[in-house]
Amino acid sequence: METVLTIAGSDPSGGAGIQQDLKVITAHGCYGATVITALTSQNTLGVQSSMSVPPDVVASQLHAVLSDLHLSAIKIGMIPDKAVAQVIVEALKEVQVPIIYDPVMISTSGYQLMSSDAINYIAEQLFPLCTLVTPNLPEAERLKDQLEHPCTAFLVKGGHAQSTQMTDRLIMSDGTVSEFTTEKIASSNLHGTGCTLSSAIASNMALGNSLPKAISQAKDFITAAIRRSADISIGHGNGPLQV
Template structure:
């Protein structure tokens, strides 16, 4: 059994953050562990409140895991303050396993999840440690400082971000229009396109968390980076296809669609 660690915030609604990551790990056959960086009051309608876990407790969680359990891959999600980022960077700087950084900056409903002074810390301390960074278009725009509105601009943006000592960049193109949802991987000086049918679905909460967690799981299982991205992209697309209503707003993707489908067929 491979062991994958998520370092991220808690979503009380269960659709994103560590809850989405742990569901993804389980669905893909790896054992999930978590370090909680923040607690959010959140539901399908948005984020109502955020409270950071103290950097000392984040450090204690990391020390507890690394002192006892083998870690085969790490996924980093919501890390909202500068001191916490520094603690995580110090703990991971000697880590020799794949590290996937999902630079969570803004919630789907528009709530800012990254404090102003933390952006520079994330860029300077966590990006150089990452095997892969997985921004969406609004996030990479914040990181490079100019808009991205086309496939060609996506190419240039990934090259620009790679100059920040990043090994590889996966730019998620879901915010662009078109019949295909196109993600662009830039690694070892080459671009790789990943396309799936763009699904007209409302219930897409947690897609970014799920994608990065799925990539971490596949890397832990021994897949190459390109194969891990391809597998994760297909997994997320089907999870979106089977997303379901929950509450009164944007529902979650369905992390266990394969298992539920099999059980439904078996029971009926």
């Protein structure tokens, strides 16, 4: 069984972060390991608070996993601050597996999940270690300098665009661009879509698929999840995806 490590924050309502990542990894027939970077208080209505895990504790978790488990892929989600980012970069410098990073900066409800001083450090030090970075359109705007001169592949997600279709653009480090277009399904249950997509890509790469194939399969997976979840009622706000 292939093992996928998720390095991310915790969502107690289960719709995003570590909890959603584990569901997606398991749904792909892989084994999920976790390193928790932050403890959030959130639900379908939004993020109420967030507490960073101390860097030495993040480092200890990373050492525990990397020294024992044979990993096939890594997914990274919420990195709350520069200190935690530095620990992650140091731990992953010699890791030779696909690394998929979903740069979670601001929650859908507008809560800032990453400190400002972390963004430039991550762009300079973590991006080059990654196989793929998956920003949404607002995050891509913040990272436009990196997108103009990509040091790795970027999948710019089009979910925020006003359109009847959703087109994600894969920008490779050599500048070549591919597009992945799927129908846009009307739903109020979209909590955790970024976590779901990035975890699905990581899982598909762990199973031996190329990056374009892994993205295509992950897109099919999340489209099916959105369609399946459209009429489900969990919580009082932006409900989670059922994977």
